[in-house]
Amino acid sequence: MRDVSLAPALTPPLTGGLADSIFDTAEHNPALPLLARRADPCATEWTKVTAREVRDEVVSLAKGLIAAGVSPGHRVALMARTRYEWTVLGHALWAVGAEVVPIHPASSRDQVEWILRDAGCVAVVVEDEQGAMTVGTVCTRLPRLRHVWQLDGGALHELSEQGETVPYTTVESLRRIVLPDSTAAVVYTSGTSGRPLGCALSHRGLAYPCDTLLAGWAHTAAPPGEQPSVLAFLPFSHVYGIMIMLTCVRGRVLMAHEPELTEAALASALTTFRPTYLYGVPSMFEKLYKIFLRSAELAGRGALFERAARTARDFATAEERRRLGTGPGPALDLRLQHALYERTVYRKLRAVLGGRAVRGTSGGSSLSRELSLFYEGIGVYVHDGYGLTESSGGITMQPLGREKSGTVGRPLPGTEIQVAGDGEILVRGPSVFQGYVGDEAATRAALWSGWLATGDIGQVDSEGYLTITGRKKDIIVTSGGKSVAPAPLEQRLRLHPLVHQAVVIGDDRPCVGALITLDPEFLAHWRAALALQGNAPGRESREENALREEIARAVASANSAVSRAESIRVYRVLQEPFAADNGLLTPSMKLRRDAIVRHYAAEIEAMYQARPRGRRGAPESPDWDEPDDVFR
Template identity: 80%
Template sequence: MRDIAFAPPVVPPLTGGLADGLFDLAGRDPALPLLARRAGTDAGGWEEVTAAEVRDEVVDLAKGLVAAGISPGHRVALMARTRYEWTVFAYALWAVGAEVVPVHPAAAREQAECILRDADCVAVVVEDEQGAMTVGTVCARLPRLRHVWQLDADAVRELARRGARVPYTTVESLRRIVLPDATAAVVHTSGTSGRPLGCALSHRALAYRADTLPAGAHAAAAPGEQPSVLAFLPFSHVYGIMIMVSCVRGGVLMAHLPEPGEGALASALATFRPTYLYGVPSVFERTYKGFVRAAERAGRGALFERAARTARDFAAAEERRRLGRGTGPGLELRGRHALYERTVYRGLRAALGGRVRRGGSGGCALGPELSLFFQGIGVHVHDGYGLTEVSGGITLQPPGREKSGTVGRPLPGTEVRVADDGEILVRGPSVFQGYVGQEEATRAALRGGWLATGDIGRLDAEGYLTITGRKKEIIVTSGGQSVAPAPLERRLRMHPLVHQAVVVGDDRPCVGALITLDPEFLAHWRAARALRGDPAGRESREEYALREELARAVASANSAVSRAESIRVHRVLPEPFAVADGLLTPSMKPRRDAIARHYAAEIDAMYAARSPARRGAREPADWDEPDDVFR
């Protein structure tokens, strides 16, 4: 082993199941607002539900589940968006000792069938008729599946009515026999590099990881103010579940936003006004691009660019001071930052609701440029690293000791090692119990008590972890050059026009990239550069200008790597990758194998357009100039 970092435990051991956290909170502080949902048809209103009210709804639903024959150890799938009923159902299932199996609401029929069969589910909760139809087409092949409950058909109320005669003591007895090491959820991996596997996560694992997170949310709230979180990422991913459990156990007010589109998210942020913002890097990238677009529309693009550069410089200087490596921002930089605080940064924070001071990013690494930007405008985004197999979290930036470019230090109770080949190994109480029905895969992942993450990285002298790639995603060109795609993709996405980017190049003479454009920013870009002249000539000049802009984006990404690792060819695709077409995971990460198969013809054409035969080149090194190929 090359490096090791360990953080001692700081939370008391769990004595029961996850439902106990809700019941204990409701007993201590019954009037505390705990969950929030949209108030009827009023898009600007929110209805707050107290801890005692949530507990009572959970009890009524749990009684209905008992009446329907749900018993300890039964697995029930939840196939719905991030809505209030998802949380109530999860805690009702945990109260009777059942296990939650999250399924993404947009899962294709084959995906849903695979998860329901592998997890041996006895029931599934769907959101609407579309979900019911998806499950209905595979019911005949799932003999254990006995119930399909539909939320939009008032399933919660119907089950509560069905369980009206079940004594409260029945639920209480079932809740009290749930042990910490019993399985609480079977959460499937994202499947970026293969078939998703069901990770069995215990009550202890989820509670332990959740209990280490509320400190950041509480620190974001003003003195005497209840911390609040807007939940909009899918609960089908472990990140969403971790936030949900953390909020309930920590007494953080959590609002549910089922539709996470840019407009809906902006409206919810403005009306709910959370104190803590969590998301995946693409959320923060979209937010940044929204700021750029709004500034340019207002004719303040140059001002915003200067303010953004000042924010990054100020945050970098502050970071060096916090880490004992500098004296902090100088007088001139402090003056510029104060000016932009009054003219720019205050307005940016207002667009996030006005109360956000801290946030968390997970799913994949957040670029240092973006991290420094948000810190510079007064929103400290704590980048972290985790996997489904460790209940969501491994490392997190410590508040007040953030180090951009890293994913922080190990969370309490977690031990991290870097093997000789660079693979990150993890040990601690939040590690999963194994892959359901996959003993061979479990043995391959758990080696002597250590989880082999499949990610590669390094630890510095202070225990901060940097992710440099994923073993299965490393690209090896035909010239033998190994390339980690994630850093290049992250830098490409920083350009406002670039929506998604996937780097390719296995067994090819050089590295290439598939790019999708941000439709909203593209429309804005075209409007801002409205060209005169005949339509044909105007279209040709516009395409040339777009090629030039994307060439600059590629050049910026290439500036961070060696020439041998740089992108030499790229192709712009007509449509973005999506979860529905199987090209994105529920956590919005690209399914690389699926994308490579789906766009095989486009990738071949991209390289053929720059083939050595056509250019007279004989060596991969001769592919010097980046070239874009529009479909």
């Protein structure tokens, strides 16, 4: 078993609750812009809200909550997208000692009922009429639920009015008795299989990774002399989003909210707000890369972009070797090429991201080394982060000046990790959760003498860098006994511009297979470009053959990184993407593998049965040596 830890904690022990940071900032730097908002999604101007103004809104809502009967220890669900009101209301709940229970607004009625009942919520804040109707269909079966407040129905204004007679000293008294080890939030796991579990996270646990990152890395989040800024858009219903929000508020980072996750909405928010630091999930950074490529090809500069992207990766690789002490850095010719593309390509790509971003973080699943190197090469170093709900977010970080793409870095100061004999990652530290609400058996299974069994598989290199290879429960065992981690293969498949999603399968099968969906925007662009290369007769057949060849290249590229026994030998391209509304993705965009396998059981069976037979005269058994594609 490998045990890895870094220096002791960088931050002093927490003495109060999460709401204190807003009050402290308002007292010492009241005019500092803390949040930014705009009147409507189409507006190009963002209005900055000062720390004093945010504090006053928090106090006003806290008084309303007290008047409504919300007391310390009560649980209140927030069922809304990532918006300004979520941040203010969350801190108001923490100010009165209540516990926040985030719920994704797209959750099904059954999921909403389960979480509200399991957590014992006394109130729920919904975003709109649809959310109110969802809760309304189940509230008769929830005897503890006393309030349903609707944001778009003026609920916060009504709460503020209701609390006008509550003295400010009452809020202060409740805020000051909140202890660091009190539960701040009950955040439910994604529920990729079975019921989601409610993770009880303390004020100390949630604050610890945020404060540690701020203490060691905050100065890298913006150019010198500028206030760092972040555009928050990932759901606050998951710990990653909450961690970003708390890091911004506690670190005095200007934060804007973008509730829409569409390509157009994010593009508008990025170019108008212009954040200095980016964060997201791998699919977002993959999508951005494909947008860059598609835009270049539409402008007739696809070959130029490909050369510039290759130079960016080569330059970043040479820089990485230099900082790790294994190479001299970029050679003169590479520096000259990079400088040329900086003037002609890279700065234009950064402009799409707002033009001010200097660094970024990807989390939720593994980011490919190739993409990390690409972004570093164009001037925005994006590193892969690691954390989970049960650890209150962050566990590892790239050490400054020793960053290594393709890994998730090293443990945060004060946090320890071990890799067990079976490859499972164990974590110990101040951010580890208090347990699963109402499920002692699950808590005992996850916590071993203070160590959290993450369920993730990984390895630590000689310098203490951790690499995540997949989820323990996702490991595929073929009928020949070969164990295969699907995540690396899926990651490499998604690098191809045409591939949108990929699920690798093969349990109890003679070989590894894959279900693939195509990126609709890039597919349309690809077909349009192909149509220009020939006459109409035979176009459909030509397109199908060309598409088969492209996907075959994607599979071959993925297979090049693994052994023959681990490589994909059969695959099927599906017409329908995996999505949350068809039950095949979680609200946090993670694959529901069991559900996907059940949903496509017939297609999977046909895929394996469709293998061509061996050569004439050979035994009547499938030949698994070459990949076989099946288009649906």
